[in-house]
Amino acid sequence: MREIALQTNQLTKRYKNFTALDRADMTVYRGDIYGLVGRNGAGKTTMMKLVTGLTNVTEGSFSIFGKSGSAAEKEKKRIGCLIESPAFFGNLTAYQNLRYYCFQKGITDVKQIDEALKSVSLTDARNKKFKTFSLGMKQRLGIAFALLDNPDLVILDEPINGLDPIGISELRDTFRKLSQEKGITLIISSHILSELYAVANRFLFIESGKVLKEVTKQQLDLECSRCLVLKTDDNKKAATILEDKLDIRDYKVIDSCEIRVYDESAKPDLIAKEIVLNDLRLFGIHESGVSLEDYFKQLVGEVHS
Amino acid sequence: MINMFKAELYRLTKTKGFYLFWFLAAFIYTLTVVYHAPGGISFSAFLEFSDSLKMDIQQVALNTNYYLLLIIPTFCIICGEFSEHTVKNTITSAISKKKYYIMKSLFTMLYSLTAFITVNYLFYFVNRAVNGSKYSSAFGAFSKAMLGQLPLFTAIVSLFIFIAFTLKKGAALNAITMITPLAFSLLMMMLIEIEQTRKVAEKIMRYEISTMIGKLALDCSDSYRAKCYIICAAVTIVSLVGGYLIFEKHELE
Structure with missing residues (x-):
């Protein structure tokens, strides 16, 4: 039986009278490239915010690598995230920003910084200040941050935003490489289904906070062909x-x-x-x-x- | 926690605020040491120094400078994270919201108070080396005066932490922390002028920030010191607990 990386059970988030996520069930298996598909405001980011602890759960629960509640908190170190737009200190360089997070995570092998930067083709911009970065470069640094410390689960919210076609293609290859070579589980959200289709092997369709369908790529092919x-x-x-x-x-x-x-x-x-x-x-x-x-x-x- | 502190220190040393704090502190003390004249600000304290009081203790009594200087670490350590939205990076991959608040508050407090003590002692030793015992008091007397202010500065930094976590904006922190004491002093001055409110205003003024800073450094009565410390403890607890409750409830962007 495949190990479950992330599972949500009736996960709900309400803001006063507005339900951002309504009893969402999702199962992500280890090694999956899981595509979260939905329009803007469908609830994709809310789902990601809930499982990463950025916002509090109203109802329901979730488990990370089989651990739930306070035990899941410890599993957070196995997660790399990029939620919404990438945010870093403008006065620090790409390297310094990642060095700061290396200190936080207790990463002593600083070579990992260069490896992460290389995986998103940012080696040349290593010593450039974040505030001088283009939108695409910012996005790539956000992905490098998520990949720092070789996480077991990577959660990326709209990672292709602002990237040029070559950047998107390179990123796609990076995702495949991470999944195939390192066995990393990826959860990627996007409102562009065709982009997710190119990399993901399982999909969750979400709309107005409700989960519509969870399908494998084979099922999707079958239904669309x-x-x-x-x-x-x-x-x-x-x-x-x-x-x-x-x-x-x-x-x-x-x-x-x-x-x-x-x-x-x-x-x-x-x-x-x-x-x-x-x-x-x-x-x-x-x-x-x-x-x-x-x-x-x-x-x-x-x-x- | 040690990893988080290392990270904070690493980032802090890359900010302009870090150097601004040390430059301003050094600049004030250089003027004092060179011109043999204690200097500093006071919101509305009326401090009278006796001729026998050495210059370094007089300078400690004017430590209201630190009320303004200690805004800088809070600004850099806490507000910077909110204005750049980097708070989410830490919370999504390193620690929980609760631990984040505790870590940030503790680091801000430790750094601010360490900087306060370090700069004061640096001033003491430099002044003693340059001007000799004519302008400097015994180490014990200086320590007593300066360390006696520590509970007050703990309360001040706690209040800054509360404001920073509540408002999250550096500009708001600066505006409130700078304007409030001035506005308060102005109000008290007006109330003192009015016959009916004079007594109450004078009582309140005894516990105004720059007055407390000055009096705690000088020889104040034990009962006054005790009252000041009770106020400081209350402000510290309310600020830190209140800050946590507000931060915990707040949805992060």
Whole structure:
């Protein structure tokens, strides 16, 4: 069984009459690159603030590496974070800022500072003052701070904000490297689904403080890819017809009355004819398949409708 | 806690405020030592020095300078974190909000009081070396005068910590800490002029900051000293506990 890095249970945050996060459940396994997807103000940052202790929980609980309550406090040292915009001392250089946090965390090996700066391509700006940094550089220093001391869990809130396309691509490679080579668990939030899709292996969709769906990349691919949706009264028999009569093998039985056919050569009229000829009731057949953005819009639409 | 203190000291030495504090303190004492004249500010204290009182004790009685100078460490250590929003970095990855408050308050207090004692003793030894015993008193007498002010400066720094954690803005800290004593003195002056309020105002004025600083350094009565220390203890406790409660409730950005 996979180790759970972070788990929330009915996590809720209320500000007077406003509920920023409403009974959110989330499970992040060790080694995951977990994408937190939602529009601006959906509750992504609130979720991150709660689990990092920046704000107090109204209801519910969470555990970090299996520890909850005050024991979770000790596990904080295993977390690296970048919540909202990166914040550092303007009068200090990139190196001095990270050195300050090395002192705080008790990191004696200062080589880690240069390693963190190198991982975000900031080696050349090592001795530049933070106040002279561009937005992208600030963002990268924030990520370097999160990676300091090789944490087991890295939480990044909108890390690609302000980065140029090359910077985004480099960062993507860094995330993959951290996950594959060091086994670091990453939780990354973004409102740009396509960017998260490029790196994450699991996703949590969130809107208006409510968790909409938690899916793996495979499930997302399945739900977004183009297919024929077939609805009959007997899926078992329908599957046999697809295989034996039409030689279609690329399909998936979704539930008791729905089958999705991914075979691009499959003809809807032929499928419909065979189903009817074999005395099955055909409730419907239609093409499906949406882009990631449309998929997200559909999810959000379901909440608001 | 040691790691946090190391980090704070590292950052503090990179601020302009750190050097400003030591420069201003050294500048004031240099003038005193060179011109044989104690110098400093006083909000509304009327201190009379006897001819037998040595210059260094007179200087200690004018330690109201430190009321203004000690705003600088609080500004650099606490307000800097809020204005740069770096407080979240520490709380998300190193310590809890509660420990953060305790660490920051303790460090600000320790640094401020250590700096206060260090600068005073540096002045004492330099003055003694340069001007000799004509202008300097015995080490014990000087220590008694200066260390007797310590509870008061503890209360003052606690109050600064409270304001810094409550308002979070350096400009607000500076404005309130500088304007309040002046406004208070002005108000008291006005009340003293009025026949009906004179007695009450005079009583209150005995416990005005610069008056207490001066009197605690000079030979004040034991009952006055005890009352001052009770006030200081109350201000310290209320400020530190109040500051924590407000900070704990406040949502961090």
